[in-house]
Structures are given as C-alpha cells and as structure tokens.
C-alpha cells in the first residue's frame with residue numbers, strides 16, 4: 001500500500017491541472033487542454049524509471065498484461081506457460097487472448113523457475129508469461145537461456161514489481177513486452193491504472209491501437225483516424241493518469257525506504273529464529289521491497305504462525321496458500337473454465353487437466369510463504385512491535401507449542 005500512504009499536495013496539483021482544463025480524455029482536444037497531457041507525462045515518468053523505449057498507460061494492470069500478450073503475437077491455439085502463483089488477471093488475460101494456459105512450477109523466488117518452464121514446454125508452446133511476484137524478480141539469466149533455447153516469446157507480468165530490476169534491467173523489459181499495475185494496492189497507484197512497456201516499436205503500436213478501438217492516433221481529428229486493427233477501450237483517463245504521475249515520481253524514494261525497512265525486519269527476525277528463511281532475490285539491490293516474504297520450514301508451521309498472529313490481532317500479511325485470488329488451489333472457476341459463454345479455450349485441445357495438476361514444488365513453496373506488506377511510513381516502534389510478535393509466535397510454533 002506504499003503509494004496510498006503518501007498522498008499529498010503533489011497528487012492534488014496534478015489532478016487540479018486536469019480539472020482546470022476540463023479535458024479528461026487523453027487524446028485530441030489540443031485547443032482546449034492548455035498543453036496538459038497527464039497520460040503522456042505518466043508514461044514518460046515510467047520510462048524515466050525503467051528505461052523502457054515505449055510505455056502505454058491504460059485502464060488497469062489487467063488491461064496492460066492483456067495488451068502485452070496480444071501485441072506480442074499471442075493468440076488462438078498458442079500455449080502460454082504461466083505460474084500457479086499470481087493474481088488471476090494473468091491467467092484471465094491468456095484466456096481472453098484465445099490462448100491456452102499451461103501451468104509450470106515456481107521456486108523460492110516465488111516466480112516461474114527455468115526448470116519448471118522447460119518441463120512444461122510442448123510443440124504448441126508459443127510464449128512464457130512470467131510473473132514477478134511480491135515486489136521481487138525472477139531468476140532472469142536461467143529463464144532467458146530457456147526462452148532463447150526454445151525460441152519462445154517472453155511476456156512479463158510485473159503487476160506487483162514496478163521499479164524492481166535484475167542486474168540493471170527493469171522487470172517488464174527482458175522480453176517482448178511487460179506490464180505494471182497501478183491499482184490501489186501497489187507501490188504507486190493511479191486509483192485504477194496500468195502501464196505496458198516494450199522496447200519494440202511494432203509491439204508498442206499494436207498495443208496502442210488495440211487499447212483504443214484500433215485508433216492510430218494520427219492527425220488531430222479523431223473521427224477521421226484510421227483503424228489498422230480491431231481493439232477495445234482500455235484507455236486511461238487524464239484524472240487517473242494525473243494521480244499515477246504524482247505517485248510514480250515518489251517511487252525511487254519509496255523503494256529506498258522500503259528496502260531499509262525490509263532489511264531491518266529480516267535481520268531482526270533471522271537473528272532470533274534461525275529456521276525462518278525469506279524468498280530468494282536473484283538481485284537483492286533491485287528489490288522494490290513491497291513485501292517481506294517469510295518462509296517457514298513447512299506448511300503446518302506456516303499455518304500455525306498465521307493462526308497465532310491472527311489471534312494476537314497482528315495484521316498486514318497475506319497467507320496466499322488459502323487466499324482466493326493468488327494461488328491455484330482456490331481457482332475452481334478457472335480449473336472448470338467457467339466463462340459466462342463459450343470461449344476459444346472450450347474448443348481447443350488442452351495438454352493439461354486443470355483439475356488434476358501436479359505442482360508439488362509450488363504447493364510446498366506457497367504453503368510455507370507468509371508475505372508482510374512493507375509500509376513506507378512505519379516508525380521504528382511499529383517495526384519493533386511487528387518483529388517482536390513474529391519472533392515470539394514463530395518461537396512458540398516451532399517449539400511445537402502450537403500445532404494445528
């Protein structure tokens with residue numbers, strides 16, 4: 001929730017710029033808008049942080065990953081390798097693109113592993129939709145090796161990992177296209193919003209057209225624009241972009257503070273409870289540090305810790321293993337492909353039986369995982385209070401005083 005902790009006069013100023021012109025639409029209206037272009041500025045700010053050549057602000061992170069897949073060439077009949085641990089939007093986007101999700105194993109990075117990807121490849125595999133989970137990053141060197149070896153398209157859902165990087169390259173920019181979410185729960189928020197990034201001009205153009213009913217945005221008469229492709233309305237409004245712009249400017253500072261808070265907590269906990277480990281960060285310096293991802297030795301001890309912390313009224317953490325949105329165990333609607341109507345997936349051969357998936361490593365990792373949201377506004381006392389309760393509860397659980 002870092003972004004929302006930091007609302008202030010900067011957000012208000014950007015929003016008022018838009019309100020003063022009354023032009024809430026991101027395109028055209030040159031004469032009335034007094035040179036106020038918040039969506040463009042928001043995109044430029046994202047490019048400044050990530051180094052992306054192209055950025056397209058859209059209505060949500062879900063729209064951004066959908067556009068990234070479609071613009072990268074993923075469509076009907078293509079198998080796309082996906083993780084079982086992500087927000088459901090990743091899987092929905094693959095299905096809406098007309099493609100077939102194939103679930104592969106994650107590892108302690110909380111992201112797909114190179115080994116997991118390689119095992120899931122079939123002759124129909126076209127792409128990998130890699131998700132950088134919980135503010136961190138996947139193990140990119142090994143994953144890029146597999147992607148190159150099998151000539152696959154790499155699309156990155158960095159919905160939770162804006163501003164995280166690996167060896168100097170920002171998440172979202174390792175493959176053909178990537179996406180970030182700026183919804184209410186991210187390191188920076190636009191209220192609702194997302195950004196697709198790419199270094200490839202053709203991919204950018206396809207996404208730009210696709211996200212605005214195919215409009216090519218040439219000239220200054222919207223009614224006379226050409227439509228190179230069919231698309232839909234995934235536009236961001238100037239008001240949302242104005243908030244996203246002010247928030248994105250805060251991200252370098254938030255990331256810096258988050259990293260310090262995370263390090264402080266982890267060191268304190270590790271010093272006291274040796275059995276606790278943390279998710280693996282292939283490049284610690286690039287962590288956006290929005291979560292402290294604690295790994296207990298096994299699933300029962302993680303469940304006991306969750307129960308004990310709940311009992312003490314300690315909140316601010318996610319136990320994804322039983323969370324309805326982020327782990328495959330609860331995705332019955334997806335396993336049963338329950339769309340309101342028939343969709344391309346219903347007519348295609350599926351190389352996996354979604355109701356009987358065998359993903360033991362993912363089950364083991366997510367079963368052990370408890371993610372604590374890092375707050376940028378934490379005081380020393382608040383961090384000490386949280387660390388104290390985690391340490392006390394973990395010690396009790398691990399000495400077998402609590403077994404569920």
Ligand SMILES: Cc1ncc(COP(=O)(O)O)c(C=O)c1O
Pocket residue numbers: 060061062063065086087089090131157158159160181182183193194
């Ligand atoms: C990994 C991931 N992808 C996509 C999304 C979707 O983003 P939005 O809520 O902006 O549509 C989220 C949101 O939580 C996410 O965590």
